Amino acid sequence: MQRYEAKDVSPDMSFLEMLDVVNEKLIAEGTAPITFEHDCREGICGSCGFMINGVAHGPKSGTTVCQLHMRSFKDGDELYLEPWRAKAFPVLKDLMVDRNAFDRIIAAGGFITARTGSAQDANSIPVPKAYADRAMDAAACIGCGACVASCPNASAALFTGAKISHLGLLPQGQAERDRRALRMIAQFSSELFGSCTNIGECEAACPKHISLSVIAQMNGDYLKASVRDRGAVKESSD
Amino acid sequence: MQLDSRIPSGPIEKAWEKTRFEMKLVNPANKRKFTVIVVGTGLGGGAAAASLGELGYNVKCFCFQDSPRRAHSIAAQGGINAAKNYQNDGDSIYRLFYDTVKGGDFRAREHNVYRLAQNSVSIIDQCVAQGVPFAREYGGLLANRSFGGAQVSRTFYARGQTGQQLLLGAYQALEAQIDSGRVTMYPRTEMLDLVVIDGKARGIITRNLVTGKIESHVADAVVLASGGYGNVYYLSTNAKGSNCTAIWRAHKRGAAFANPCFTQIHPTCIPVSGEYQSKLTLMSESLRNDGRIWVPLQKGDKRPASQIPENERDYYLERRYPSFGNLVPRDVASRAAKAVCDEGRGVGETGLGVYLDFAESISRLGRGAIEERYGNLFEMYERITGENPYEMPMRIYPAIHYTMGGLWVDYQLMSSIPGLFVLGEANFSDHGANRLGASALMQGLSDGYFIIPYTLGNYLASNKLAKVDAGAPEVRNVLSEVENSVKRLLSIKGKRTVTSFHRELGKIMWDHCGMARNAEGLKQAIRQIRALREEFWRDVNVPGSGDDLNQQLENAGRVADFFELGELMCVDALERNESCGGHFREEFQTDEGEAMRDDEHYQYVAAWEYMGPDAPHQLNKEPLNFEYVHPAQRSYK
Numbered sequence: 001m002q003r004y005e006a007k008d009v010s011p012d013m014s015f016l017e018m019l020d021v022v023n024e025k026l027i028a029e030g031t032a033p034i035t036f037e038h039d040c041r042e043g044i045c046g047s048c049g050f051m052i053n054g055v056a057h058g059p060k061s062g063t064t065v066c067q068l069h070m071r072s073f074k075d076g077d078e079l080y081l082e083p084w085r086a087k088a089f090p091v092l093k094d095l096m097v098d099r100n101a102f103d104r105i106i107a108a109g110g111f112i113t114a115r116t117g118s119a120q121d122a123n124s125i126p127v128p129k130a131y132a133d134r135a136m137d138a139a140a141c142i143g144c145g146a147c148v149a150s151c152p153n154a155s156a157a158l159f160t161g162a163k164i165s166h167l168g169l170l171p172q173g174q175a176e177r178d179r180r181a182l183r184m185i186a187q188f189s190s191e192l193f194g195s196c197t198n199i200g201e202c203e204a205a206c207p208k209h210i211s212l213s214v215i216a217q218m219n220g221d222y223l224k225a226s227v228r229d230r231g232a233v234k235e236s237s238d
Numbered sequence: 239m240q241l242d243s244r245i246p247s248g249p250i251e252k253a254w255e256k257t258r259f260e261m262k263l264v265n266p267a268n269k270r271k272f273t274v275i276v277v278g279t280g281l282g283g284g285a286a287a288a289s290l291g292e293l294g295y296n297v298k299c300f301c302f303q304d305s306p307r308r309a310h311s312i313a314a315q316g317g318i319n320a321a322k323n324y325q326n327d328g329d330s331i332y333r334l335f336y337d338t339v340k341g342g343d344f345r346a347r348e349h350n351v352y353r354l355a356q357n358s359v360s361i362i363d364q365c366v367a368q369g370v371p372f373a374r375e376y377g378g379l380l381a382n383r384s385f386g387g388a389q390v391s392r393t394f395y396a397r398g399q400t401g402q403q404l405l406l407g408a409y410q411a412l413e414a415q416i417d418s419g420r421v422t423m424y425p426r427t428e429m430l431d432l433v434v435i436d437g438k439a440r441g442i443i444t445r446n447l448v449t450g451k452i453e454s455h456v457a458d459a460v461v462l463a464s465g466g467y468g469n470v471y472y473l474s475t476n477a478k479g480s481n482c483t484a485i486w487r488a489h490k491r492g493a494a495f496a497n498p499c500f501t502q503i504h505p506t507c508i509p510v511s512g513e514y515q516s517k518l519t520l521m522s523e524s525l526r527n528d529g530r531i532w533v534p535l536q537k538g539d540k541r542p543a544s545q546i547p548e549n550e551r552d553y554y555l556e557r558r559y560p561s562f563g564n565l566v567p568r569d570v571a572s573r574a575a576k577a578v579c580d581e582g583r584g585v586g587e588t589g590l591g592v593y594l595d596f597a598e599s600i601s602r603l604g605r606g607a608i609e610e611r612y613g614n615l616f617e618m619y620e621r622i623t624g625e626n627p628y629e630m631p632m633r634i635y636p637a638i639h640y641t642m643g644g645l646w647v648d649y650q651l652m653s654s655i656p657g658l659f660v661l662g663e664a665n666f667s668d669h670g671a672n673r674l675g676a677s678a679l680m681q682g683l684s685d686g687y688f689i690i691p692y693t694l695g696n697y698l699a700s701n702k703l704a705k706v707d708a709g710a711p712e713v714r715n716v717l718s719e720v721e722n723s724v725k726r727l728l729s730i731k732g733k734r735t736v737t738s739f740h741r742e743l744g745k746i747m748w749d750h751c752g753m754a755r756n757a758e759g760l761k762q763a764i765r766q767i768r769a770l771r772e773e774f775w776r777d778v779n780v781p782g783s784g785d786d787l788n789q790q791l792e793n794a795g796r797v798a799d800f801f802e803l804g805e806l807m808c809v810d811a812l813e814r815n816e817s818c819g820g821h822f823r824e825e826f827q828t829d830e831g832e833a834m835r836d837d838e839h840y841q842y843v844a845a846w847e848y849m850g851p852d853a854p855h856q857l858n859k860e861p862l863n864f865e866y867v868h869p870a871q872r873s874y875k
């Protein structure tokens with residue numbers, strides 16, 4: 001563990017700006033700066049994220065660490081910063097981890113196949129507003145990994161469920177629905193994530209308020225797909 | 239340098255169809271024999287890599303983030319334009335074309351813009367098919383909103399996260415191709431140079447940002463979609479990592495850089511709050527529909543907004559532009575805000591801010607209605623400033639947002655180096671001197687999904703390309719140049735941090751090549767930038783080594799390039815003796831302070847050619863012709 005003192009902190013600074021100030025000082029003193037991941041600093045790219053006093057993205061609900069401001073803390077507070085804790089996210093340096101396991105889950109089936117240029121008119125399939133809105137709720141996931149880091153099992157169920165729900169709620173996503181659930185969950189299980197035991201820490205930590213209901217949806221899709229899959233195997237072997 | 243824009247002849251409506259018909263095709267079985275490099279995974283690069291992979295090319299795709307899904311496109315909020323005319327309000331391809339050419343203040347190529355408007359229609363179809371959850375009406379059909387510079391509702395959106403959803407669509411398509419093995423993804427890998435052999439782009443040199451390893455990749459063609467260069471100003475709405483390195487290094491290898499001084503300043507951003515400020519946050523333009531912009535009448539009036547009575551407020555946009563009021567285009571609104579702050583009437587601690595006041599709308603429509611329209615934006619504002627905009631007016635100030643300039647490309651999106659194609663914000667092609675809201679996403683996807691898959695095939699089919707080996711001397715030479723420049727940055731070990739240089743450069747650019755420019759200031763800026771650059775190479779402190787994850791080193795390379803590009807921007811701004819779109823030269827304005835274009839002398843694309851480290855850039859001009867939309871002075875009075 002390393003200890004750093006942050007001086008000249010203004011309440012209007014973002015948490016990452018506070019770290020910038022600390023880093024500038026460290027460089028000037030000839031010490032290595034703290035490595036942390038960030039890009040948009042607007043709470044949308046999902047790059048940033050670490051634990052502050054054991055809480056993913058810090059104390060403010062619905063807020064990524066780049067949007068957290070120093071007015072949420074008191075002068076003199078001691079803050080313990082740690083990288084995401086999960087076997088599936090190996091630490092690269094300081095507060096930076098490798099989250100490529102998430103990309104591999106998406107690659108396994110988190111898409112709708114739509115050959116470029118072959119699509120029909122966008123309004124030819126109406127989508128009930130309620131479904132479109134729920135799909136958007138799930139699609140709001142930024143892939144930051146706070147769900148995994150907060151889960152005592154380090155499960156990626158909220159992340160995987162969010163994509164399965166987003167695509168499964170839309171008519172365009174039906175043709176690949178079974179395959180998607182089977183393949184994404186197979187990939188999720190082959191990575192070093194734990195399995196979900198419905199604790200709910202992920203939902204509480206999610207900066208985008210993704211609901212636990214996406215996990216129920218995922219489990220339902222997986223079950224149905226597995227049954228149908230077995231049926232299909234049986235039919236073809238008959 | 240010979241610039242051939244390859245604009246097709248004949249009627250504009252048929253130009254793209256005709257071009258496609260005349261193109262050579264690559265036999266499906268041969269596609270996998272071609273290797274194509276795509277740098278960037280935003281809307282331009284992501285869409286291109288996915289589509290090229292799907293066609294069967296062997297694609298190598300690069301981004302500096304840990305995942306292709308985090309490209310800066312993810313941050314776009316407002317929406318994407320398309321001439322669908324779903325609202326039956328009189329929209330058409332021609333009208334979108336017309337609005338874009340006019341909005342760009344007659345400094346874009348008509349044929350490119352027409353094709354963009356045509357492709358806009360297919361983009362929405364494509365994205366819906368991929369599962370992009372656009373906003374819908376109760377009847378289940380797609381919803382639209384209106385955006386600045388248009389009289390029709392043609393903007394499609396997904397809450398305030400349109401860029402995120404469009405990018406996830408492209409990213410998911412890309413991941414599917416990665417899974418199928420047709421695309422190899424190199425995340426956390428930065429392109430540091432371009433390899434040109436026999437005058438053709440044949441590869442890139444990269445640095446692995448985790449291990450520090452510098453490597454070469456050879457290919458039959460290279461596609462750059464590396465985004466805009468707004469971060470030359472240090473403070474901008476761009477993501478922190480956004481940079482010009484890929485396009486700048488390609489420029490130094492022979493790709494002409496077009497209209498570098500055309501930058502867009504967005505009028506509604508959260509003002510700077512202190513020296514430590516690291517970036518600026520955009521507040522959607524849509525807020526101007528219901529917010530009224532004002533400053534105190536009196537100079538230096540430090541009373542809180544609530545204590546300034548109505549008759550001591552100046553609603554300056556409503557006063558100066560009675561017919562458009564608070565909804566004037568971005569460039570006009572930004573300049574007006576600067577003018578009142580320069581007079582000493584700005585608000586907030588720094589005096590660099592104006593009020594955006596919702597009190598009247600709240601009392602007319604009720605708090606609920608405002609919350610429904612802008613709830614998430616109000617929340618974001620409060621999170622950042624700690625102030626509640628339902629109770630006191632927001633403070634806003636203009637900020638650098640987008641760069642219309644970029645690498646010069648012809649109608650087929652090929653740069654002046656054969657085999658090097660440029661897509662998205664990185665090229666200069668479609669927005670002239672000012673971009674309309676919701677048109678950048680459209681352009682990125684049009685380039686990536688609907689243009690490059692054709693034009694790249696045409697290039698590969700019509701050129702005999704010799705085999706290139708990664709060990710070839712031409713490749714090894716560039717590789718060692720890159721290694722040397724990395725070593726040089728690490729060896730200086732001076733006293734100033736990279737960020738302190740970047741911040742100082744940004745201030746010079748903002749003061750002299752920002753919202754308003756003049757010849758004297760630009761000349762001064764060029765002198766200051768040169769001096770600062772010299773100091774950088776003498777006194778920068780890049781800690782650590784090159785064989786490891788080193789964020790300071792990454793940043794140092796980017797800032798080094800910003801110095802050179804910043805200077806060229808000033809040179810370009812100085813050369814263009816007129817005001818147009820985002821380029822406002824104080825010497826060229828009407829008596830009422832409006833921009834004065836000079837079509838007789840400046841109706842051209844300024845394509846700058848690199849002549850070597852110590853030689854001035856050479857200007858090449860591509861004249862612009864307007865056959866369909868006739869240049870007129872823009873008026874918003």
Ligand SMILES: Cc1cc2nc3c(=O)[nH]c(=O)nc-3n(C[C@H](O)[C@H](O)[C@H](O)COP(=O)(O)OP(=O)(O)OC[C@H]3O[C@@H](n4cnc5c(N)ncnc54)[C@H](O)[C@@H]3O)c2cc1C
Nearest residue numbers: 278279280281282302311316317429465662663676678679
């Ligand atoms: C806050 C904000 C809101 C916006 N809202 C809207 C909107 O509502 N509507 C609209 O139309 N436009 C909007 N824009 C503009 C629009 O988002 C961008 O112009 C567009 O997304 C750019 O896309 P791109 O594909 O060209 O590049 P980017 O999305 O910037 O992607 C660049 C890619 O290049 C990679 N890269 C860069 N350099 C290198 C290198 N050297 N080596 C390897 N990889 C590299 C990056 O990793 C990244 O993958 C907004 C912009 C901002 C800043």
Ligand code: FES
Nearest residue numbers: 039041046048066
């Ligand atoms: S830096 Fe993009 S979400 Fe925090």
